[in-house]
Amino acid sequence: MSGRIPKQFIDDLLVRVDIVDLIDSHVPLKKNGSNYVARCPFHNEKTPSFSVSRNRQMYHCFGCGVSGNAISFVMEYSHLGFVEAVEDLAAFVGVEVPREDGHDSGGADKQSVSRIYSVLEQVAAFYAEQLFGVEGEKALDYLRARGVSGEVARDFGLGFAPRGWDGLLGRFDRQALTDAGMLVVRDDGKVYDRFRGRLMFPIRDKRKRVVGFGGRVLDDGLPKYLNSPETPVFSKSKELYGLNELLQKNSRPGRILVVEGYMDVIALAQYGIGNAVAALGTATSKAQVDLLFRFAAELVFCFDGDNAGRQAAWKATESALPALKDGRQIKIMLLPQGHDPDSLVRAEGVSGFQARINDATVLSDYFFEAVAGQLDLSTIEGRSQLMAAAKPQLEKIPSGFFRDMMWRRLGEMTASRLVDVPENTATLRPRNMGIVNGSNQKRPSLVRRVLALLIQHPNLRHVAVRQDLSLDGLQYAGQEVLEDVLHKIALEKPENGAILLEAYRGSSYEKTVTALAGMELNVPEGGEEAEFSGALTQLRRRARQEKLSELLAKEGRDGLTIEEKQALRTLLKESL
Structure with a gap:
């Protein structure tokens, strides 16, 4: 559905949602003082370190360090994108998501999409029922011959499309079926069922909705x-x-196996290998690779060993290169000639198949083997051809250590000094990192405390305004972040820390603000204002003292400008 979600709606949604009720519906929480705790859903742990604050409407895990608001939780827990998470959160509290589309078709569009989802769910149930009917006997015989159990068939919702041309038309809404792609419309206006006499595989999205069929x-x-x-x-x-x-079965698999077809997924599931997925008749896309990396750090592409399989493996590699950030890994597993996953696991057993997965070729090795091919790297011509083939592909890889090492390997293989390793921005120190980790900063702990208090309790900004605790003209570690947060609060007027956190989504300060939002302050409830006032006063005093020392030193060394002399007089007067 077109149109952006209004920002005001997102802010109102975060006010309407109670994060404790939301998280408790997914992860049982227990009261612990003023907060609620549970074992973290984002990493394995034996004792609860996951804390949820009703007052701040935020969560934080002291084990793995994740923090966020209600939207962040839905995105991480349910593996959804931002828009999907907002839609789910809106459904949780029973409101509809408006759109800034400039016209009134949004409601109609949403109704049309809802009808499509509804009819696809009904059709899937119809096909599943037909599988056990008279016409479905042939499909059942096929599944039995492939060794597919009733349990696996049920888990995947397998079904059968009757052989007639109008099996769906007489049962479901014609327009909804057409919009859902379940009917073929001829030029003369006549329609008929798209799927006839076929074993049916419903395709569900990560929100469990049927979106199509194979x-x-x-x-x-x-x-x-x-x-x-x-x-x-x-x-x-x-x-x-x-x-x-x-x-x-497993919301956070360590590894996902990408195979070629529906029956490959079904057959492997029958043998207990439940971490396989399949592309839908097209080359594996970057969007699919990015989607899978949201759930697992390692992907294994499993393709037939024939020419078509090798071509599919190379296309998958090309699509994967732009998604290969540090910490992600891809392997390529080409099957022996004449085998598919089903036949291979039958021949070698589950342990043998798993061993092949473990021993699969890492993408870096596969890439250079593929691009080098039959080139003679002992010649200038062969090395130049390798350079020409590899360089455009390597330029797709995001900055990071993996990209650096791929470029260096190309340089080694071509024995060329012409390969300049692009600057690895991932290894450069981000600005203001001292605010988070406190390294190499003069007094980061005090700035961090001021910021954390302000981020977790945005209403504290009025303390600085009321007491005129201005830091203008002073310099201190974390100055840019503090000024930005104060400006953001003045502009957005967030009701709580969760809304302020949302205002920083996608910004350059997002990681810093999120980390500080989860910082443990150990301030008694109700004592935040006094703590903030004292910390800010102390920060101002230290910053002024440092400025005073700096000006006095410069006066004795180089002399001062007119403006600096005025600043020195002001600081000396205020220090009396």
């Missing part, structure tokens, strides 16, 4: 596999078959 013929008909077309709720390059089912 269908397999049970005879020699063509095409062997048929997918739903692009619709308002379905894009083949953005979805992955089996991902929803995988996440139902």
Whole structure:
């Protein structure tokens, strides 16, 4: 649905949602003083270190360091994008998400999308029912021959599309079916079912909604596999078959196996290998790779060893390069000729198949083997061809250590000094990092405390205004961040820290502000104002003393400008 979500709605939503009720609906919380605690849902731990504050409407884990507000929790816990998380949060409190689209079609668009989701869910249930009907016997025989159990068929919602041309038309709304891509519309206006006489695989998104279908013929008909077309709720390059089912079993798998087809996913699940997903009849896209990296740090691309499989592996590698940030890993696993995952696991057993996964070729090795090919690297011509083939691909990799090492390896293989390793911005020290970790700063702990108090309790800004505790003209560690936070609060007037945190989403200060939002202050409830006032006064006093010392030193060394002399007189007067 088009149109941006109004910022005011997001702020109001964060006020309406009680983060304790939200998180408790996913992770049982226990009262602990003024906060609520649980074992962190984002890392394994034996004792609770995950704390939720009703007053601040934020959570923080003292074990893994994650912090955030209600939107952040839904995004992380349910693996959703920002818009999806806002929509889920709105549904949680029973409100609709408005859009800034400049016209009145938003409501109609939403109703149309809702009808599509509804009819697809109904069609999936219909197909599942038909699988056990008279016409579905052939599909059942096929599944039995492939060793698929009733439990796996149920988990994946497998079904059967009747052979008739109007199996759906007489049961469901025609317009909804058309919008959902379940009907083919001829030029003369006549329509018929898109899927007929096929074993059906419902495709669910990560929010468990049916968004499309894949269908397999049970005879020699063509095409062997048929997918739903692009619709308002379905894009083949953005979805992955089996991902929803995988996440139902394990929300944070350490590794995800990417295979070629629906039945590969089903067959592996039958053998207890439940971490496989499949692209939907197209080359693996960057969007799919990015999606998978939200759930696992390691992906293994498993393709047939024939020419088509090798081409698919190379296309997947090209798509993956722009997504390879530090901490992510991809392996390439090409199967022996004549085998697919099902036949290989039957031949070698689960342990043998898992061993192949463990021993799969890391992407860096696969990449250079593929681009070097049959080139003779002992010649200038061969090395120059390697340079020409590899350089455009390596330029796609994001800045980081992995990118650096790939460039260095290219330089080693080509024996060339012409390969300049691009500057690794990931290794450069970010500005104001001392505010978070306190390293190499003069007095970072005091600035951090002032900032943390202000971020967690934005209403404290009035203390600085009321007491005229100005820091103008003074210099201190973290000055830019503090000035920005004070300006943001004055501009946004956030009701609580959760809303202020949202105002920094996507900004250069987001990580710093989020870290300080989760900082433990150990201030008694109700004592925040006195603590902030004292800390800010102390910060001002130290900054003024440092400025005074700096001016006195410069006066004796180089002399002062007129402006500096005026500043010195003011500081000396105030210090009396």
